[in-house]
Amino acid sequence: MSAVAPAAGDAIEEYVVELTGTLHGPTQAKTRLIEEIRDGLADTAEALTHEGLAYADAVRHAVRDFGTPGELAPACQRELTIAQARHTARSVVLTAPLLIACWYTLLGTGAAAGHDGPLQRTAHLLAVCLAGAAGGAALLAAATLAATGALARRLPTPHRLPLVVAWAGTTTSVAMALAALTLAVAALMAANWPLIALACSLAAASHALTAPSARACRRVARLPA
Amino acid sequence: MRTDAVRGHLDGLLLAVLEQGPLHGYAIIAAVQQRSGGVLDLRTGTIYPALNRLERLGLLSSSWESVGERRRRCYALTDAGRGALAGERTAWHEFTTAIGSVLNPSVTPRPAS
Numbered sequence: 001m002s003a004v005a006p007a008a009g010d011a012i013e014e015y016v017v018e019l020t021g022t023l024h025g026p027t028q029a030k031t032r033l034i035e036e037i038r039d040g041l042a043d044t045a046e047a048l049t050h051e052g053l054a055y056a057d058a059v060r061h062a063v064r065d066f067g068t069p070g071e072l073a074p075a076c077q078r079e080l081t082i083a084q085a086r087h088t089a090r091s092v093v094l095t096a097p098l099l100i101a102c103w104y105t106l107l108g109t110g111a112a113a114g115h116d117g118p119l120q121r122t123a124h125l126l127a128v129c130l131a132g133a134a135g136g137a138a139l140l141a142a143a144t145l146a147a148t149g150a151l152a153r154r155l156p157t158p159h160r161l162p163l164v165v166a167w168a169g170t171t172t173s174v175a176m177a178l179a180a181l182t183l184a185v186a187a188l189m190a191a192n193w194p195l196i197a198l199a200c201s202l203a204a205a206s207h208a209l210t211a212p213s214a215r216a217c218r219r220v221a222r223l224p225a
Numbered sequence: 226m227r228t229d230a231v232r233g234h235l236d237g238l239l240l241a242v243l244e245q246g247p248l249h250g251y252a253i254i255a256a257v258q259q260r261s262g263g264v265l266d267l268r269t270g271t272i273y274p275a276l277n278r279l280e281r282l283g284l285l286s287s288s289w290e291s292v293g294e295r296r297r298r299c300y301a302l303t304d305a306g307r308g309a310l311a312g313e314r315t316a317w318h319e320f321t322t323a324i325g326s327v328l329n330p331s332v333t334p335r336p337a338s
Contacts, residue, residue, distance in 0.1 A: 029277075036250055036273050036298050043251035043297075044269060067268035075274035082281070150283045153309065 011059045012041045019069040024220050025080025026087050033076055041066060074224065081220045082148050085162035088169040088210075088217040089141035089148075095206035096138035096172055102179050102199040103127035123182060130175040137168040137175075163221035169214030176207035235275050237313035238265070240284065240306055247301035249290070250276065276300055284309050 016038045023030055041062050048058035066072070107127055144165050148157055158164075183200035187193040242248065242256040253276070254269045279285045284306035290299045302310070 032298070033273060033277060036276075037270060039295065039297055040250045040254075040269065040273060042295075043249075044254075047251070047255070062269075065266075065268070066270040071268065072270040072274075075271060079274045079277045079281070149281065150305070153282050153284070153305075 011056075011063060012038060012045065015041065015063055015066070015069060019072065019076070022069055022073045023076055023080055024216075024223060025077070025084050026216075029083040030080055033080070037066075037072075077220070077223055081162050081223065082157065084213075084217050084220045085165045086145060086148055088213045089144040089165050091210045091213045092137050092141035092165075092169050092172045093145065095176065095210055096134040096141070098202055098206050099134040099172070099175055099179055100131045102183060102203045103131050105183075105195060105199040123186070126178070126182065130178060133171050134175050137172045140168045141165060160221075162217060166214055166217035166221050169210055169217055173207050173211035173214050176203050176210060179203040180207055234317075235267075235271070236279060236284075237310065237317065239272065239275060239279060240302060240310040240313065243285065243300055243302045243306070244310060247299045249292075249297040249299045253300070279306070 016034060019037065020030075020034055023034070041059075044062035044065065045055075045058045048061050049055055053061065107124060144161060147155065147161065180200050180203040183196055183203055187196040187200055190196050238257050239253060242253055242260065248256060250273060251269075254267060254272060257265055257267060276285065276287075280287050280300070282305075284303060285300045286303050287298050287300045289296050291297075
């Protein structure tokens with residue numbers, strides 16, 4: 001990608017490697033930012049060589065003018081933290097309604113079968129609580145997407161918002177895991193188990209989607225930025 | 226004049242140099258330095274997270290473009306970005322007028338009491 005000479009390229013790569021090790025966030029956003037920074041360093045070095053500097057000097061100047069990785073990291077990390085919060089918020093917004101749909105499937109199946117035992121009542125109570133938590137998390141996630149997008153032109157983004165979103169994502173992923181477990185048990189006992197098994201698979205897939213994103217968000221939200 | 230002095234005005238500077246058309250990161254830095262006569266000497270790395278933030282806010286759009294053997298991320302002003310630039314210009318004009326009135330009271334007409 002870079003047209004710089006190997007020796008200079010090494011100095012730029014050292015800079016990029018140090019910065020890469022410092023930053024944490026969604027892979028796509030981080031890769032893009034690092035690529036841009038690498039290209040920016042290479043462009044600066046190249047321009048300086050056109051002004052007559054020796055190649056090694058040009059790279060040294062480029063790196064010095066760029067700011068140290070330590071100087072650059074907080075602003076970069078702030079953007080990556082918000083990118084991770086938005087990623088987690090999107091996964092919550094997409095999966096929380098699915099959780100509610102899964103519970104409706106379970107309750108609808110139980111009602112249709114005419115069951116009204118203690119197990120069904122417990123499942124109903126659990127469903128209402130978890131669906132409520134998922135609904136709240138989805139609303140918070142949607143508000144986060146707005147607050148870190150166009151709305152951020154007018155309102156400053158609260159510093160702790162990524163951490164709040166991380167826990168909203170964690171709540172949703174736990175709710176998904178509980179839903180998957182309950183649906184799996186229900187599928188074993190129900191006559192029309194294929195529909196419940198399908199809902200169970202969707203809940204498990206949603207858990208697999210939200211849990212890593214929420215974990216990553218909790219991690220980056222604690223980093224200085 | 227280093228980054229510390231420019232802080233708070235970086236968004237306006239970046240939007241302003243993109244008003245004439247899309248540019249990639251290094252060209253943006255070069256344009257700021259050229260238009261300031263070399264007075265504004267930014268920590269060049271600081272513009273990359275700033276460009277990412279302005280894109281997130283919808284003030285810039287970006288796309289990868291091939292230049293020779295290289296791929297560069299080019300940024301362009303959006304309609305919202307043009308509006309924000311107009312706002313930055315108005316705020317800057319009001320700020321410099323107010324500061325000028327204090328620093329040079331003799332050449333600034335005083336409001337009638």
